[in-house]
Amino acid sequence: MSSKCIMVQGTSSSAGKSVLVAALCRIFSKRGYRVAPFKSQNMSLNSFTTHENREIAVAQVLQAEAAGIRPSYHMNPILLKPKEDFTSQVIVHGRPAGNMNFQEYQTGFRETALKAIRESLDYLKERYDIIVIEGAGSPAEINMRDRDLANMEIAHLADADVILVADIDRGGVFASIAGTLMLLDKRDRSRIKGVVINKFRGNLEILMPGIERIEEITGVPVLGVLPYDESLKLPEEDSASLAERKYRGRGDVKIGVMRLPRISNFTDIDPLEYEEDVAVRLIEAGDSLEGLDAIIIPGTRNTISDLMYLRDNGFADEIRDLSREIPVFGICGGFQMLGRSIIDEGLQESKLGSVDGLNLLDCKTTFTGDGKIISRSEGEITGAGLFSGIAGETVEGYELHEGTTVLGYVKPLMKVKRGFGNTYTMGFDGAADGNVAGTYFHGIFHNFRFRRYFTNLLRERKGLEKLDYVDDHFDASRRFSIDRLAEIVEENMDLSIIEDIIEGD
Structure with missing residues (x-):
């Protein structure tokens, strides 16, 4: 089969993108597919050294473990590590490229970053059946859409359909779903094939009228509601x-x-x-x-x-x-x-x-x-x-x-x-x-x-x-948590849309 890409984006930071990507990596690797995670650009101070002696964010390390493969710098080609005075150390393909502020990065380095992203995506596509891509923040940051290197620009580059994750635990979940979709232009919005509500603690029957209404408003199906499971012990990316x-x-x-x-x-x-x-x-x-x-x-x-x-x-x-x-x-x-x-x-x-x-x-x-x-x-x-x-x-x-x-x-x-x-x-x-x-x-x-x-x-x-x-x-709990995370997603999410994407020509 030719390589297929599916992307997970969020209505906000910490919505659950990283863990959903890990779950999908585990689910489809267990089904016999060669699966790899990918995050084009990550901002994190929690990083790791790969077997190539390159530096990537820990989230992609967890996702690679879930996929049953060794982590590689190609899974996170751009890593931004915040320093002082609104500058970040820019890591490209696992090696430092310099310290830059936002303006320097966007005006003088964007094309270099985009080239590295393309190279890594092509590398993974040549070697894996499925690439599960993680977005960053929210795709609805309309003030930065023309500078995007992490969300919809990457979805188009990879020809990836998108699953949107929303965090119900912080409140306003339906507004965040509707608002995100409303702020996307037609081309970007066409990529979104489903919504997942994450970190739910309540009675699903009470939530159902809201789910039915948000599907009517947006025209996008809600694929599942994932419960908040405090027993999971997985590394955090954000301090x-x-x-x-x-x-x-x-x-x-x-x-x-x-x-x-x-x-x-x-x-x-x-x-x-x-x-x-x-x-x-x-x-x-x-x-x-x-x-x-x-x-x-x-x-x-x-x-x-x-x-x-x-x-x-x-x-x-x-x-x-x-x-x-x-x-x-x-x-x-x-x-x-x-x-x-x-x-x-x-x-x-x-x-x-x-x-x-x-x-x-x-x-x-x-x-x-x-x-x-x-x-x-x-x-x-x-x-x-x-x-x-x-x-x-x-x-x-x-x-x-x-x-x-x-x-x-x-x-x-x-x-x-x-x-x-x-x-x-x-x-x-x-x-x-x-x-x-x-x-x-x-x-x-x-x-x-x-x-x-x-x-x-x-x-x-x-x-x-x-x-x-x-x-x-520690090791036993980590293995258990990855497997349990995959079980939770399989039990509470309709995977048929993702299966159709993977199996389609």
């Missing part, structure tokens, strides 16, 4: 979703994660929430650090600015004091903050230049402008500091960082077997001393034995019984 996750779990072991203003790759902390007696607490300005058993400083899109946030809100002094009693662990930008200083003479990271770090590890980080490390990585734990009991353990992760870190009188956390770590040449990664440790490896807590060792340290310090190295609930 705005963290507002719903400020407190997770009721375990005796309490881990505080600093919610930095420019937090990135926050999926690094997801596995900790699956430790049965661990409660993860996101710490914001005004919150107390009292009662925590460990502190994690996660990745950030701007290390220096977020370090100033910790300092301005009194967290820096508190973290230093608490490090005498409890573990403090930094990941990527969080690791850089733990050192003595951050050298940024070229103002690469921010306009603040060079600053003092938290001075918890004897190391310094320098932003040299030599480029960004993007790598799948593997290392062997050295046994330094907190991790003396797990020396020799192999861990995997991925690196997405600028800047190099030079250690003083402190031992590295691990010896790098694949990837780069602290410098641009393979050697050592991270550092560990006493209660404090850090790494450039994103995904380090996805390594079950490393995670269980760390949480067992916390259990032991509280006088709790340690857990055995069995039952990785």
Whole structure:
């Protein structure tokens, strides 16, 4: 069969586009089709390194997993990572192309971006039977229609029919459906073949009169109503979703994660929430650090600015004091903050230049402008500091960082077997001393034995019984959630229109 494209767009951000694409990838891959996800342009600080050592958004990684294939940079050819002053780092085919503001991107780079999008779409079409495309935001942003690179322009480019998803949980679902369709011109509107109402919590019978009326008004069928299932545990793409996750779990072991203003790759902390007696607490300005058993400083899109946030809100002094009693662990930008200083003479990271770090590890980080490390990585734990009991353990992760870190009188956390770590040449990664440790490896807590060792340290310090190295609930829950998501869609959505699109000539 020739390749077929179906596109999922939304009436707004967070309507459920990403998860519906994942569900469709799972459903049709299980039916024997070769399926691949695609998002032409994504804006996200939650990213991942593929096997090609290229950077893409985590949503496409989940969708590729649902399709049963390895993620590739062709599934997300353009990634925008917001920085400061209304600029974003522009990632093209998984590699940085520069920092640009909106005007620079649209006037000077749009054609380059569109070329990359075409190349990746053609690449996928040559290799897969079905391409399930995810839109961005809403197609009804009429002030930007002539600059669109994510919604209807891509639907026409791919010759894709569109399913429109609307979020009923936020209210005004019928107005959002009707308004979106009304604002589209005839050519764009002709692409929309059905509507899906997402995140429904109520009685479907009460909703039915509204569904019948909206179908009369718009002439577009409602293909299904998807229930809100809180049991699903899937990675989030948007940091705005963290507002719903400020407190997770009721375990005796309490881990505080600093919610930095420019937090990135926050999926690094997801596995900790699956430790049965661990409660993860996101710490914001005004919150107390009292009662925590460990502190994690996660990745950030701007290390220096977020370090100033910790300092301005009194967290820096508190973290230093608490490090005498409890573990403090930094990941990527969080690791850089733990050192003595951050050298940024070229103002690469921010306009603040060079600053003092938290001075918890004897190391310094320098932003040299030599480029960004993007790598799948593997290392062997050295046994330094907190991790003396797990020396020799192999861990995997991925690196997405600028800047190099030079250690003083402190031992590295691990010896790098694949990837780069602290410098641009393979050697050592991270550092560990006493209660404090850090790494450039994103995904380090996805390594079950490393995670269980760390949480067992916390259990032991509280006088709790340690857990055995069995039952990785995180991986099991992720697989279950993808399968359950597909089941929910199959049970509550009429797939016949999509089947006709796929099977048609």
